[in-house]
Amino acid sequence: MLDVQRIRQDFPILHRTVHDRRPLVYLDNAATTQKPRQVIEALVNYYSRYNANIHRGIHALAEEATAAYERTRVETGRFINAPSSRSVIFTRNATEAINVIAQAWGRANLQSGDEILLTEMEHHANLVPWQMVAKATGAKLAHVGISDDGVLKMDEYRQKLTSKTKVVGVTHMSNVLGTINPVEEISKLAHAKGALVVVDAAQSAPQLRLDVQAMGCDALAFSAHKMLGPTGVGVLYAKEELLEAMPPFLGGGEMIADVTLTDATWNELPWKFEAGTPNIADVVAFSEALAYLERIGLQAVRAHEQELLGYALERLQGLDDISLYGPKALDQRGGAVSFNLAGLHPHDVGTILDHEGIAIRAGHHCAKPLMRRLGVAATARASFYFYNTKEEVDCLVDGLRAVKAFFARPARAVRGS
Amino acid sequence: MVLEQLDTLYREVILDHFREPHNHGELPDAQIKAQGTNPLCGDEMAFWVKLNGDHIEQVKFSGKGCAISQAAASMLTEQLKGKSLKDAHGLIQTMRAMMQGQEPSPQADLGDLESLAGVRKFPVRIKCAALSWNILEQGLQDYQRKGAA
Numbered sequence: 073m074l075d076v077q078r079i080r081q082d083f084p085i086l087h088r089t090v091h092d093r094r095p096l097v098y099l100d101n102a103a104t105t106q107k108p109r110q111v112i113e114a115l116v117n118y119y120s121r122y123n124a125n126i127h128r129g130i131h132a133l134a135e136e137a138t139a140a141y142e143r144t145r146v147e148t149g150r151f152i153n154a155p156s157s158r159s160v161i162f163t164r165n166a167t168e169a170i171n172v173i174a175q176a177w178g179r180a181n182l183q184s185g186d187e188i189l190l191t192e193m194e195h196h197a198n199l200v201p202w203q204m205v206a207k208a209t210g211a212k213l214a215h216v217g218i219s220d221d222g223v224l225k226m227d228e229y230r231q232k233l234t235s236k237t238k239v240v241g242v243t244h245m246s247n248v249l250g251t252i253n254p255v256e257e258i259s260k261l262a263h264a265k266g267a268l269v270v271v272d273a274a275q276s277a278p279q280l281r282l283d284v285q286a287m288g289c290d291a292l293a294f295s296a297h298k299m300l301g302p303t304g305v306g307v308l309y310a311k312e313e314l315l316e317a318m319p320p321f322l323g324g325g326e327m328i329a330d331v332t333l334t335d336a337t338w339n340e341l342p343w344k345f346e347a348g349t350p351n352i353a354d355v356v357a358f359s360e361a362l363a364y365l366e367r368i369g370l371q372a373v374r375a376h377e378q379e380l381l382g383y384a385l386e387r388l389q390g391l392d393d394i395s396l397y398g399p400k401a402l403d404q405r406g407g408a409v410s411f412n413l414a415g416l417h418p419h420d421v422g423t424i425l426d427h428e429g430i431a432i433r434a435g436h437h438c439a440k441p442l443m444r445r446l447g448v449a450a451t452a453r454a455s456f457y458f459y460n461t462k463e464e465v466d467c468l469v470d471g472l473r474a475v476k477a478f479f480a481r482p483a484r485a486v487r488g489s
Numbered sequence: 490m491v492l493e494q495l496d497t498l499y500r501e502v503i504l505d506h507f508r509e510p511h512n513h514g515e516l517p518d519a520q521i522k523a524q525g526t527n528p529l530c531g532d533e534m535a536f537w538v539k540l541n542g543d544h545i546e547q548v549k550f551s552g553k554g555c556a557i558s559q560a561a562a563s564m565l566t567e568q569l570k571g572k573s574l575k576d577a578h579g580l581i582q583t584m585r586a587m588m589q590g591q592e593p594s595p596q597a598d599l600g601d602l603e604s605l606a607g608v609r610k611f612p613v614r615i616k617c618a619a620l621s622w623n624i625l626e627q628g629l630q631d632y633q634r635k636g637a638a
Contacts, residue, residue: 091494092494416556417530417532417553417554417555417556417558418530418555419530419555419557419614419617420499420555420556420557423495423498423611423614424495427494427495434530435529435530435531436530436531440531443531449530449531449532449533449553449554450530450531450532478495478499479504479556481504
């Protein structure tokens with residue numbers, strides 16, 4: 073059991089108020105999580121004590137900064153059980169990590185007649201990069217459908233996975249539905265057909281213990297800012313042999329072994345994929361985020377979220393005129409719940425909740441094809457993390473009652489101002 | 490206090506238009522049809538404009554959206570009826586200036602659209618209000634360009 077009240081003491085922002093001194097109820101964690109003071113202090117500490125450019129410096133500060141940056145790479149690799157930290161590339165975010173694979177591997181390896189197999193529940197970050205590569209190479213896109221309650225149709229996956237399929241792109245956990253996809257099985261089936269598997273783990277890395285070796289995927293992407301870390305840091309994990317065989321994504325400093333006026337050779341892994349000065353401060357501070365998660369334990373994080381989600385689903389189901397999206401079974405989903413109130417637009421729901429101090433997300437969640445599949449333009453989404461409480465779920469439910477009451481007020485006969 | 494703030498956004502007249510939008514529907518014989526999307530929330534809206542010479546004889550809108558976008562479309566269609574294309578552009582410019590903080594001149598005949606002034610205090614919602622006149626303006630411009638060509 074987590075001591076949530078004590079944990080909340082570590083997050084300065086959770087103690088602020090919004091709109092006329094209402095306590096903040098932050099339920100937008102699938103968009104980004106808040107940061108503990110350990111992470112914030114690590115940023116200040118880096119800039120106060122050892123700010124320097126890394127890898128090339130020959131002075132004390134550069135050595136310290138390089139060591140801290142590379143130590144974070146090792147810790148990140150360990151966090152996802154990567155066989156080697158040479159497989160861990162720092163990017164700006166999960167989106168960029170997927171683009172590295174799609175652009176660098178895709179353009180070099182895909183051609184007309186090949187297929188890229190994605191799913192209907194992907195975030196735009198795992199759709200658009202592949203659309204761009206498909207246009208550039210002539211490869212075709214195919215998509216696996218979902219059931220009405222948001223579960224990937226594995227039968228359809230088996231059917232659509234053919235010898236033409238060269239890459240399968242799948243989210244580990246849907247940012248809208250919360251659905252957890254069976255990545256291990258997806259990988260096994262794909263490998264039997266000779267296809268690569270690229271996993272979007274932006275939502276799962278903060279909540280589930282990831283083991284890239286057990287998952288069997290060839291590449292995996294996630295973002296530091298969704299798991300207590302700073303913005304501006306993404307992680308691309310990919311198998312070493314894949315990275316070795318891939319051309320670089322960006323050219324420039326740091327990623328080279330030698331350069332002449334007309335040619336260049338590439339640096340070793342992982343630096344071959346890290347052109348230019350990286351986001352040193354934020355990577356270094358991400359190390360504290362990983363340490364924090366290790367300290368409280370991902371099992372405890374998951375258990376707490378399951379409890380909150382179970383409670384939230386039960387309470388939300390008690391509201392009239394609510395539509396809930398995503399799987400019913402708790403063990404098939406993560407800590408996000410999307411919903412709509414009949415006759416009300418999620419933006420209006422979000423605005424009223426905001427004035428009650430409750431932060432949720434309203435919109436298409438960068439998953440417009442999924443919205444179309446669900447038959448809606450947008451949804452409201454509440455997403456939890458380990459610092460949220462049942463009392464905050466109660467606030468959400470009370471807030472939604474207030475929303476309904478607000479829009480149910482009788483219309484006045486008097487017009488104009 | 491909080492409820493008062495919300496009331497500046499969701500004025501009664503706005504909620505009235507939201508609950509019972511005016512001119513909601515389609516005009517199959519319209520000369521102008523314009524469609525657009527709010528990239529933030531995915532709301533889609535379409536406008537049908539039937540002209541008589543260079544005057545707007547009838548205008549309708551379709552699509553679903555939030556209270557602000559639906560009310561804005563309802564009020565806008567109401568206000569555009571009978572206007573010349575030139576005056577329609579003028580009205581759109583006035584609304585755009587209003588969202589940027591300018592007070593409309595006392596002569597400007599905005600009708601219920603005036604109630605959208607409160608949206609300015611909610612910057613994230615300005616796009617909801619502006620969706621309708623952005624789509625409509627694009628449609629009018631495309632039509633006039635085609636006519637000139």
